[in-house]
Amino acid sequence: SAVISQKPSRDICQRGTSLTIQCQVDSQVTMMFWYRQQPGQSLTLIATANQGSEATYESGFVIDKFPISRPNLTFSTLTVSNMSPEDSSIYLCSVGPTANYGYTFGSGTRLTVV
């Protein structure tokens, strides 16, 4: 299965600022997915990122707040813009699926907004 390098692993940010999270995959993948996991909660899909087209956002998530780039088949970024304390969460990228191994996840970015 693919190996994903996700950065940063954690950050503490001031409200009103923006943070860009990067995911680098060791192989070319068509689709990448970005999830948010609020404290003590499950994962919620933010958007699906295809190379060469705009990301597709889930209900409740908008491009102005969570702009996504997908410049090539091995890399994607998610920006959390104009942050507020409610944005404090773990953000995860994912690729997949493979026939028998499901999806592969990055190690997550733990964001705290103060």
Added chain:
Amino acid sequence: SQQGEEDPQALSIQEGENATMNCSYKTSINNLQWYRQNSGRGLVHLILIRSNEREKHSGRLRVTLDTSKKSSSLLITASRAADTASYFCATSFGGNDMRFGAGTRLTVKP
């Protein structure tokens, strides 16, 4: 939005005991997957079961799927302290994205 619901929300057992977690979902699915998450880190894929399969094994893991009841169970046999983690089911139903359940927090006491 979440698709599945796991129960129990939390489970505490002694090392060596078996742990059973259940997942229910709402819509038709292509496959169902179980993941483990340690201490809020990334998720690790455990096992995938397709909609036409009823049972699957992987080491100490046993997964069942009942599509008529829209439910699945994950059994971890002979649990170890290292199994302490949160376990999530996730369903895929046509697209490539997954919907996650709320998760079960498993604690295995040494």
